[in-house]
Amino acid sequence: MQDIWRRKFDWDDELSQDLIDRWIRWTETLPSLSKLVLERCISPRRNDLTTTELHVFGDASEMGFGAVAFVRFLFSDGTASVKFIISKARVAPLKFLTIPRLELNAAVLAARLSVQVSIEHDLVFDQTFYWTDSTTVLSWINSRNCRFNNYVGNRVGEIFESSAPDQWNYVPSASNPADDASRGLDPSEFTIDHRWFSGPPFLRGLEEWPKLQPLPVIDERDPEIRETTWVGLVHREIDEIDLLIQRKSRPQIIINTVAYLFRFIRNVRQRNRDKRATSGLSADELQIGKSFILRRMQSNVYHQEVSDLRADRQIDKNSKLIKLAPYLDHRGYMCVGGRIGKAPLPIDTRHPIILPRSERMTELIFFTLHRNRGHLSASELHHEARLQYWIPKGRITALRVHHLCYPCKKLSAKGTTPIMAALPASRLKVGYPPFTHTGVDYFGPIQVNIFRRTIKRWGCLFTCLTSRCVHLDMAYSLDTSSFISALDRFQNRRGVPASYHSDNGTNFVGAERELAACLENLNQHAILRHLGRQPSKWVFNPPAAPHFGGSWERMVRAAKIAFRSVLGNQRLTDEILLTALTLIENILNSRKLTPVSEDPNDPECLTPNHLLLGRATPNLPPDVFTEDDLSAKERWRIAQAVIEQFWRRWMKEILPSLTERENGIKSVPTSRWEISSSSLTQQPPVEFGLLEGLFKRFLETMESFVPRPSRQREPNVTDRLTYCFF
Structure with missing residues (x-):
């Protein structure tokens, strides 16, 4: 069937003659299977059983792969009985697979068979053995330090879920009954005495068990081994000079200490005590200490570049310093070659010393320049350092030094903006006539x-x-x-x-x-x-x-x-x-107090003129009125309706827009206020329930009469609304 699919025959196509002949020959051998009789009971008939073992074999070929399982009963007299339990076979996929991968699939199938037998049968197996004739598969199973590709790694992981590496054994191909499943057998060869049913001879005690040969070492060039890239951190050992640099905060102290160390070494080597130096450090001694520190910094970070330059070799083209064309000067410093060698500038400016950005000594040099030059800005500090040193990505170091400078941080600190206060009560007086506040x-x-x-x-x-x-x-x-x-x-x-x-x-x-x-x-x-x-x-x-x-x-x-x-x-x-x-x-x-709506059914936008004049513009009347509408009572009701509508829309459309704070969004912590938090919580909140009471009183008063302002009291809400229009 697989050959038919491989040749891409359609359902209605006539098969080739060779395929038809193969089919006929296979069907002619099927009647021989009628004489094959198998016992359905696999339990032993003796009572002296001592051990029950499960043996699963797997094998593969270019045609397919399969697995077969046997149960082995050991008796007290040393004899053994082997029974066939289950087998499975699979044809090789149409997509080409290598023989080791097919053998691995056979091992996976064997592991699955053992799990199925353990679940479906009532027999309790004292031991389980797995057999394969592929040393490559045995190497993969017993190797836990290699990183396999996904195909191999996933299947080896599945094998580990149901078995252990020490359960897998080697069996020669001649003694492997699973070889019959992978290559196929003629039905006429199937008899009850065949090894497919009775198992290999060594299980029945007729031969010695196969001995496991030393497994081959997995080659790193094996295509099933994933290429691994080393990822790690090389940590340089810290010595006394590193501790000195970490503990001190001024470069001059470090240079003086190193200079004294070199003086001590020279004095020890000098046998004549009269010639030993005991006075203050000279300029030459300070220069020796400084040179040692700078050369040490370059060797710590740019060790390969310094080694290449000392050996008169060109530095690696992938080096970060390749664009600087570095060279070693007469003092042993690695300096910038650059393109401005003919510029009318000092030699230190044309060819500055290269310093690594990651070294602490570099930051200390920046800190010293920053303090001595009157706390320069980050950009000015970077330019000032370039007069003597070249630091790759030095602007980042200058920014970090400027950021860590406490005096600069204190001078450039900005006060915290207090939270925007709530609106005063005069901004929220609803229902009062205009210009009340x-x-x-x-x-x-x-x-x-x-x-x-x-x-x-x-x-x-x-x-x-x-x-x-x-x-x-x-x-x-x-x-x-x-x-x-x-x-x-x-x-x-x-x-x-x-x-x-x-x-x-x-x-x-x-x-x-x-x-x-x-x-x-x-x-x-x-x-x-x-x-x-x-x-x-x-x-x-x-x-x-x-x-x-x-x-x-x-x-x-x-x-x-x-x-x-x-x-x-x-x-x-x-x-x-x-x-x-x-x-x-x-x-x-006449300006708009609310957003303009695009819906023609929405009311017009509120304007201050709605409260002052009863309409948005003084040039147009609010509506068309007849002579019957011009009585004093009707005019009064129209005015009150306009005012009521204005304040209702004001509360619905304008008042909510005043909730957000435009400034001082980041509030000041309460602990930084001089007043206590208890006094803040005692401030009464704005009670908008008062507005509802004002409107209720307004409506009740309007239905009864038109009040006039009293001489001895301040006009209430209704009074103010009334005399605003009369």
């Missing part, structure tokens, strides 16, 4: 022409901290009286805010003082006239803290951009400037 700032100056003179004017910006509405006015000067006038104009148009927020400008501080005094007088007169006026609270930012006023600083920037876009660098008059400020105010109040 107002931020104030100036911008300018703006050049204005009056007759033939040029005078400076300033823009005064008022912004609502919650709804981000903007009110612009012109300040005629930077003094307090001018600001109070602008403040009065703002309050007359927008109402009196509950609080003002500004930086520590002198005009703001002065205005706060004067307003406090004026409000006290106004309150006295108002009490006499039964009129009440609630004074506004003024909140100043801490000094040198402009980030406290980010909400109005951003509006100042937007106003400046709009101002330059509208007027550019034109010279204005007061009248044109006032008109321009109102135009810019309209532009800022």
Whole structure:
């Protein structure tokens, strides 16, 4: 059948005559098997059984491979009985395999047969023997120090799962019954006395058992042996000089110590004590110590290169120093050959000494240069070192030295940015009319022409901290009286805010003082006239803290951009400037507070004008109304519906966007704060449940009547929403 597949016959093709003849000859021999009778019972019939053994044989050829198992019973009188148990055979695969691999497959099949027999039979085997006629397979099984390819390694591993190497034995091919399974037999040769059923003669005690010959040594060039690459670390032994370099942190101390060692050696060799050196180290002695240290560093890392140069040989082309064209100078140093030998530079700069980057002495030299040159930067330190030494990848060493320098690290340290604080309560007052909490700032100056003179004017910006509405006015000067006038104009148009927020400008501080005094007088007169006026609270930012006023600083920037876009660098008059400020105010109040949606069914984006005017732009009405809708009650309900819709959308779309912190994301550890953690946890969180109560009270009040602000109390949420529109 395998020959048919090998010749690639199709199902409907007629076979060749030689294949047909082979088939006919094989079928003619089958009737001879009818005389073959096998005993189904393999248990011994005697009662003097002493030992039960399992013997499994395996063999292979170019045609196929197979395995056969026998059970051997030993009796007390020394006789033995062998019974056939099971066998399996496989044809060789179509893909070519070498004979050793086929023999290995036969050994795997034998191991599997032994496992199957042990599971399926009730017999308990005292010993199990495996037999093969391949010494190569026996060498693979008994060799545990070789690394085989995947094919051999996987199968040897499977053999080890069910057997041990000492269970495998050698049997000659002539005595191996599995050879009949690998090569095939004519059916006429099958009889009950054949070795396929009765086992080899040595199992029955008719011959001596085969002796195991010495196994051949596995050749490293065997294709089944995987090429191994040595991976390891050559560790150089540490001597006293290495310990000296590790324990000291200054190169000069190391050089002095080595110089004293050489002096000691010379003094010991000098028999005349008068000629022994006892004074301080000379320049020559220091140079000897330095030369010894540098040459030792080069020999430790570049031993092969130094040996080649000393033997007048060319260094290896795979060496890391091949591009430097190194050579040995008269002092014994390995220096850079390079291409700048004719440059008008000192010899040490043209041909610097090569130092290995991995040596500790190299880092100590860098540290000394770094300290002596006033703590240079990493780049400057690298350039300074190149005037005398060439360190491969020296920039990395310079960066490491600069990074490890404690004074440089302390000078370049940056303070930790504290975590961004939570928004103040004035930024989250929902339901109040615009400008309840107002931020104030100036911008300018703006050049204005009056007759033939040029005078400076300033823009005064008022912004609502919650709804981000903007009110612009012109300040005629930077003094307090001018600001109070602008403040009065703002309050007359927008109402009196509950609080003002500004930086520590002198005009703001002065205005706060004067307003406090004026409000006290106004309150006295108002009490006499039964009129009440609630004074506004003024909140100043801490000094040198402009980030406290980010909400109005951003509006100042937007106003400046709009101002330059509208007027550019034109010279204005007061009248044109006032008109321009109102135009810019309209532009800022028409800006989008929420992202623009591409869905036409979504509501339009919120703008400050929705709260100020009830619509996004002052040029278009919010809706088309008839005469029936123009009653006072209906106008009031429309206004309240617009306000309610604004604040509901503000809470849903704008308030969540204020949650993220833009700056100071990396928080400061609590242990570095001066205040205790207990005091931090005692701060009450922002309770947004108050907002729901405000809206409930707002709706209940709107259904009953239109309240008016009381004279003796601050207007509540409903009051502020009402008189904003009436």
